[in-house]
Each structure stands twice: as structure tokens, then as C-alpha cells.
Amino acid sequence: MKIKKILFGEKTPDKDDPNYQKLREESEAAGLKTSKFLRLDKATAAVQRFAERHRTLFFGFLLALSIIIASAQIRRIQYAWQHRNSQSTAVERQRQELHFKRHQAPSAPLQQSDECDIKH
Numbered sequence: 039m040k041i042k043k044i045l046f047g048e049k050t051p052d053k054d055d056p057n058y059q060k061l062r063e064e065s066e067a068a069g070l071k072t073s074k075f076l077r078l079d080k081a082t083a084a085v086q087r088f089a090e091r092h093r094t095l096f097f098g099f100l101l102a103l104s105i106i107i108a109s110a111q112i113r114r115i116q117y118a119w120q121h122r123n124s125q126s127t128a129v130e131r132q133r134q135e136l137h138f139k140r141h142q143a144p145s146a147p148l149q150q151s152d153e154c155d156i157k158h
Contacts, residue, residue, distance in 0.1 A: 051058035073079045089096040126134075 053062070
């Protein structure tokens with residue numbers, strides 16, 4: 039029976055089922071209480087008012103947001119594709135880091151210490 043539940047899931051209870059009604063009412067009450075506590079109901083109403091008043095601007099904003107998210111995902115896929123064969127060991131990465139520090143890091147001017155000063 040458990041494998042059948044895992045594979046096919048449980049039957050969705052009917053909205054008017056008396057066994058399910060108490061659980062549904064408790065769940066809805068908890069959701070409403072959380073929504074009011076976090077003031078999500080007021081935020082949702084404000085967004086809905088803005089969408090009704092400025093329909094074109096709202097849809098433009100949603101389109102721009104979806105384009106930005108899609109381009110970010112495409113960029114991540116591109117980065118993963120380019121770096122898929124660049125696996126290296128920890129020793130190789132340390133050698134590369136030391137090579138960079140030795141050859142490309144800005145060098146500070148040499149200063150003489152007080153112990154090495156020769157006084158005439």
C-alpha cells in the first residue's frame with residue numbers, strides 16, 4: 039500500500055467531504071492569521087490596485103522581470119557549459135594562485151630595515 043501511495047499519491051479529498059472539512063478550515067484559519075500578521079493581505083491589495091490602475095506599466099514590469107530572470111538563467115547555463123571541463127585538483131589551484139601572486143601582483147618598493155643601515 040505504501041508503494042502505491044508513493045507512486046500514485048493520495049486521492050485529493052473533495053471540498054465538501056466532512057472528514058476533510060475540519061482540516062481544511064483549520065488550515066485556512068492558520069493561513070489567514072499568518073497573512074494578517076505579516077500584512078500580506080494589505081500588500082497583495084496594494085499590488086492589485088496598482089495593476090488595475092496601471093495595467094500597461096504592470097505588464098511591462100512583469101515582462102521585464104521575466105526577461106531579466108530568463109537571461110540570468112541563460113548566463114548561468116552558459117557559464118556551466120564553458121567550465122564543465124575545467125576540473126582541477128587542489129594542488130593545481132594552489133600553483134595557479136602562487137603563480138598569479140608571484141608574477142602579476144603589484145610589488146611594493148623595497149625598503150631598508152633599521153638593522154641593515156650602514157653608518158659612515
